[in-house]
Amino acid sequence: MAGGLKLAILCSTAATIATLFLLRGPLNDAHGDYREPQSTFTEPEPSTCSDGNSNITNFAEVDFPWYTITPTQELIWHACYPSFQCARLSVPLNYSEPRGRQAAIALIRKPSLFPQRSRFYKGPVLFNPGGPGGSGVALILSLGSAFSTILGPQFDIVGFDPRAQHDDGFLEHINTANTATDMLTIARAHGREKLQYWGFSYGSVLGATYAAMYPDNIERLVIDGVMDSEDYYATGWLTNLVDTEKTLDTFFEGCVDAGPDRCPFYAPEPEDIKRNLTTLFDQLRKVPIPVQNSRAYGIVDYGTLRSAVFSSLYSPYTTFLPLAQALKQLAAGDASALVSLLGSLYTPYKCSCDAHAHEFDAVRDAQTALVCNDGDEVPPSLSESEEYVRKLEKVSEWADVWSFIRLQCVGWPKNKKEFRGPFVGDTSHPILVVGNTADPVTPLRS
Numbered sequence: 341m342a343g344g345l346k347l348a349i350l351c352s353t354a355a356t357i358a359t360l361f362l363l364r365g366p367l368n369d370a371h372g373d374y375r376e377p378q379s380t381f382t383e384p385e386p387s388t389c390s391d392g393n394s395n396i397t398n399f400a401e402v403d404f405p406w407y408t409i410t411p412t413q414e415l416i417w418h419a420c421y422p423s424f425q426c427a428r429l430s431v432p433l434n435y436s437e438p439r440g441r442q443a444a445i446a447l448i449r450k451p452s453l454f455p456q457r458s459r460f461y462k463g464p465v466l467f468n469p470g471g472p473g474g475s476g477v478a479l480i481l482s483l484g485s486a487f488s489t490i491l492g493p494q495f496d497i498v499g500f501d502p503r504a505q506h507d508d509g510f511l512e513h514i515n516t517a518n519t520a521t522d523m524l525t526i527a528r529a530h531g532r533e534k535l536q537y538w539g540f541s542y543g544s545v546l547g548a549t550y551a552a553m554y555p556d557n558i559e560r561l562v563i564d565g566v567m568d569s570e571d572y573y574a575t576g577w578l579t580n581l582v583d584t585e586k587t588l589d590t591f592f593e594g595c596v597d598a599g600p601d602r603c604p605f606y607a608p609e610p611e612d613i614k615r616n617l618t619t620l621f622d623q624l625r626k627v628p629i630p631v632q633n634s635r636a637y638g639i640v641d642y643g644t645l646r647s648a649v650f651s652s653l654y655s656p657y658t659t660f661l662p663l664a665q666a667l668k669q670l671a672a673g674d675a676s677a678l679v680s681l682l683g684s685l686y687t688p689y690k691c692s693c694d695a696h697a698h699e700f701d702a703v704r705d706a707q708t709a710l711v712c713n714d715g716d717e718v719p720p721s722l723s724e725s726e727e728y729v730r731k732l733e734k735v736s737e738w739a740d741v742w743s744f745i746r747l748q749c750v751g752w753p754k755n756k757k758e759f760r761g762p763f764v765g766d767t768s769h770p771i772l773v774v775g776n777t778a779d780p781v782t783p784l785r786s
């Protein structure tokens with residue numbers, strides 16, 4: 341293999357839709373399966389399981405009964421959710437044993453307006469929302485129409501969930517190399533030898549891995565909100581936060597520009613607002629604020645506020661105004677707006693009389709399994725962990741909300757690493773690389 345990956349760089353200052361370790365809830369525009377911070381909130385449990393959730397008719401309206409589809413090796417599409425099609429594809433759990441145990445992949449598509457025989461039809465484009473382990477089905481349900489508008493009606497807009505299998509012993513088969521091969525399998529199930537793909541955030545690691553493994557099988561490949569793949573496979577997580585402060589600075593600057601009438605947390609200089617926020621952090625560290633409303637009760641403490649501010653950086657256009665409002669109230673001793681901002685972040689598990697209701701829910705385990713299976717082993721030593729946190733603190737003041745990503749892999753079973761790069765190769769079509777100039781977790785430098 342000669343030369344590096346062919347790259348075309350396109351920068352954009354638009355808000356990122358990178359979803360790396362996003363928090364769930366109205367703070368965020370894009371969806372996926374995200375790590376939630378330790379909750380200090382409790383919502384009242386439904387008194388019995390026969391609440392609205394158990395209404396199977398309602399369930400079918402809101403969600404799709406995936407269990408009604410039997411996984412097959414050919415793609416068989418079923419009408420699902422209004423205006424989408426769903427399928428479940430059967431793939432080998434271990435690609436070295438193609439006739440061995442199978443895993444199932446949930447697929448959704450917003451079909452092209454053109455039939456496959458039309459000369460205008462351009463085939464499927466696969467998407468990955470990041471996470472890692474985020475749901476591509478949820479991504480297409482929320483943004484599939486937008487992607488179709490951007491790319492045009494000649495494409496099928498396709499999302500897929502991480503591979504799943506309900507028996508024991510499938511966890512070790514969840515890794516990025518297998519997911520890359522799953523993408524080729526999905527392209528081939530569409531009758532194509534080359535992939536069209538657009539991946540965000542962790543989806544850039546998946547795209548780079550695919551490009552390194554199958555450089556000849558690329559029709560078009562876009563990686564958007566790029567992560568440093570080598571740092572990812574080293575379980576380093578040391579390169580994500582170099583622009584986080586830059587993103588937060590746009591909150592301070594934007595608030596000054598908006599003026600006292602339009603920015604509730606206004607002060608005359610960005611430095612004043614920054615200092616006011618630091619004061620709030622310090623206050624909550626000493627004196628957390630209790631909240632009780634009709635939906636939730638608990639305390640807003642330092643960690644809650646850190647998570648809220650950090651996650652707001654993922655969707656500045658929609659979140660900075662409500663964040664400013666919540667901070668103003670918080671400074672006056674009222675944490676209820678912050679709780680509203682966090683919203684469904686603290687939605688607890690709800691029981692249901694429908695045995696299938698949670699069968700296909702996204703689970704966070706996919707994220708840990710990917711990160712820890714893919715990455716180098718993390719030594720199980722306290723001093724090493726402390727040293728790591730100190731190292732990350734030198735990169736960013738947000739080490740407190742980020743260091744868990746590596747540290748969750750302490751004690752993870754050692755396994756053979758199927759793929760370690762290198763990320764060089766001559767791809768069959770140049771790769772398009774997209775980055776934001778102020779991205780909180782996938783900095784332009786990556």
Ligand SMILES: *[C@@H]1O[C@H](CO)[C@@H](O)[C@H](O)[C@H]1NC(C)=O
Pocket residue numbers: 392395397398
């Ligand atoms: C269950 O769903 C049906 C159809 O949407 C609705 O008419 C009915 O009121 C619902 N029942 C409950 C208990 O929510």
Ligand SMILES: *[C@@H]1O[C@H](CO)[C@@H](O)[C@H](O)[C@H]1NC(C)=O
Pocket residue numbers: 434435436437512513
């Ligand atoms: C996959 O199958 C090959 C060949 O049987 C085997 O050597 C390898 O250990 C398997 N991988 C895993 C993760 O079980």
Ligand SMILES: *[C@@H]1O[C@H](CO)[C@@H](O)[C@H](O)[C@H]1NC(C)=O
Pocket residue numbers: 607608612613616668671
């Ligand atoms: C923010 O800082 C300004 C200037 O330092 C100060 O006058 C103001 O009272 C502070 N506001 C809050 C909410 O802390």
